[in-house]
Each structure stands twice: as structure tokens, then as C-alpha cells.
Amino acid sequence: MIATTKQSLMKEVEQVQPAAESWTPQQALSWAFDTFGKDVAIASAFGVEGMVLIDLASKLTPKFRLFSIDTDFLFPETYALMEKVDQRYGIQIEKVYSKLSPAEQEKEYGPALWSHNPDQCCYLRKVEPQKRKIAELNAWVAAIRRDQTSNRASAKRVEWDTKFDIVKINPMVDWTSNQVWQYVRDHDVPYNVLHDRNYPSIGCTHCTRAVQPGEDPRSGRWANFGKTECGLHLKDAQEPLVQLPPPIKYGDI
Numbered sequence: 001m002i003a004t005t006k007q008s009l010m011k012e013v014e015q016v017q018p019a020a021e022s023w024t025p026q027q028a029l030s031w032a033f034d035t036f037g038k039d040v041a042i043a044s045a046f047g048v049e050g051m052v053l054i055d056l057a058s059k060l061t062p063k064f065r066l067f068s069i070d071t072d073f074l075f076p077e078t079y080a081l082m083e084k085v086d087q088r089y090g091i092q093i094e095k096v097y098s099k100l101s102p103a104e105q106e107k108e109y110g111p112a113l114w115s116h117n118p119d120q121c122c123y124l125r126k127v128e129p130q131k132r133k134i135a136e137l138n139a140w141v142a143a144i145r146r147d148q149t150s151n152r153a154s155a156k157r158v159e160w161d162t163k164f165d166i167v168k169i170n171p172m173v174d175w176t177s178n179q180v181w182q183y184v185r186d187h188d189v190p191y192n193v194l195h196d197r198n199y200p201s202i203g204c205t206h207c208t209r210a211v212q213p214g215e216d217p218r219s220g221r222w223a224n225f226g227k228t229e230c231g232l233h234l235k236d237a238q239e240p241l242v243q244l245p246p247p248i249k250y251g252d253i
């Protein structure tokens with residue numbers, strides 16, 4: 001275990017970052033578990049990459065922390081997969097929720113916030129809950145890949161997360177989609193059945209649709225907006241909503 005001031009954590013990242021670029025996902029996970037112990041957790045929305053990461057982690061240690069932001073708007077198939085994860089890997093998923101229930105959000109911000117201000121909705125239901133969870137940790141692990149979006153293209157395997165002020169480990173950052181699916185087949189990893197129905201990227205029901213052949217795999221997310229990220233993996237400088245506007249009081253309009 002290492003000393004855990006912000007400066008010491010940043011120094012640790014600086015020291016391991018060059019070598020980490022050639023690590024395998026297993027090496028990155030082992031380093032994370034050995035270095036941070038209970039103060040590191042995998043974050044997952046149970047996409048196929050996340051399922052591979054959970055499977056890889058389970059082969060290294062039977063006990064690791066896994067948290068998930070439950071927006072209250074997930075697909076029934078995603079909730080079913082969470083139960084499968086629980087059964088197959090014996091992990092208690094740490095679920096994190098927005099401070100506002102869907103009904104409270106509607107009362108504060110008006111109906112269907114996702115349809116006119118998805119950045120604000122994602123902030124309330126994903127980014128703020130993630131900030132709260134991450135305050136418990138020194139490091140978090142994500143299953144992002146560089147070729148998923150332009151924002152992810154410069155991600156390192158081990159990096160300092162300027163948004164959450166914490167160490168971030170991206171074990172599968174250089175994997176391709178083909179490598180991910182090959183691993184799923186080779187290891188019989190459970191996955192969200194929506195992937196077989198043309199949903200390559202799965203988020204909330206309100207903001208995810210199936211994609212057509214030839215479309216970008218993430219084009220089914222926030223399809224009517226220029227948005228490609230919920231904000232969890234954006235650095236502060238890339239954040240579209242740096243400051244939340246005050247809530248619109250629905251009764252006032």
C-alpha cells in the first residue's frame with residue numbers, strides 16, 4: 001500500500017505510467033489491487049467491455065470492489081445482467097443512485113430532462129453520484145477503449161483523473177472490439193442480451209437506440225444530440241457542463 005495524499009498518488013501515476021503502457025489488462029488490474037487494496041473499485045455499467053474486465057478481475061482475486069451508477073432508467077436486460085454477475089462472480093455490486101428520484105427530478109427540472117438537456121440529466125444521475133462514490137476511493141478502474149470515442153483516444157492505461165482527482169486505471173485501453181468479443185467467446189462471459197439486438201453501447205432507456213448496419217457503434221447513444229459521453233470519462237476541460245445552471249422550477253413556467 002502507498003501513502004495516499006493527492007501528491008503521493010499523482011507521483012505514483014507519474015512513475016508507473018510509462019511502463020504501464022505495455023502492461024496487459026491483468027497486469028494493470030494486479031497493480032491496482034496490490035497498490036490500493038480496498039481503496040480501488042471497478043466501475044461498470046455492464047457493457048461487454050465491463051463484463052470482460054469483471055471476468056479478468058475475478059480470475060485474479062475472488063474479492064474486489066465493483067460499483068455501478070444506477071440512474072433508475074436502465075433497461076430490464078441490464079438489471080437482469082447485474083443479477084447474473086452477482087450469481088456467477090459472487091460479488092455484491094455497490095449501487096449508487098442520484099440524490100433525486102425520477103419523480104423529484106421531474107418536479108425540480110420539468111418532465112423528460114434528458115430530451116432537452118441531457119448534459120444536466122447525466123450530471124444529476126451519473127456524474128454527481130460518481131463523484132460521491134469516488135470520494136471513498138484512491139483509484140477507480142474503467143473498461144474504456146481508445147477507439148470508442150475521440151475523447152477516449154488519448155487515455156492512458158494508468159492516469160491521473162483530473163475530473164475526480166483520483167488515480168484512474170484503464171486496463172483494456174488498447175483493446176479492439178474484436179479482442180473483447182473473442183475473450184467473451186473464449187471464456188463464456190455473460191453479456192447484455194441487447195448487444196445481440198444491435199445495441200453495441202447501452203445506457204439509459206431514454207437515450208439509447210439500436211444502430212443500423214454501418215453506423216458508428218456509439219451512434220445509438222443520445223442520437224438526437226451531438227453528445228457522445230455521459231461525462232464520466234471526460235476531463236474537466238472537455239466537460240460540456242462545467243457548472244450546473246440553477247434548476248428550472250417547473251411550477252414557474
Ligand code: SF4
Pocket residue numbers: 071073113114117118119121122123125126203204205206207230
Ligand atoms: S443517459 Fe439519458 S436518461 Fe440517462 S442520465 Fe444521461 S440524459 Fe439522463
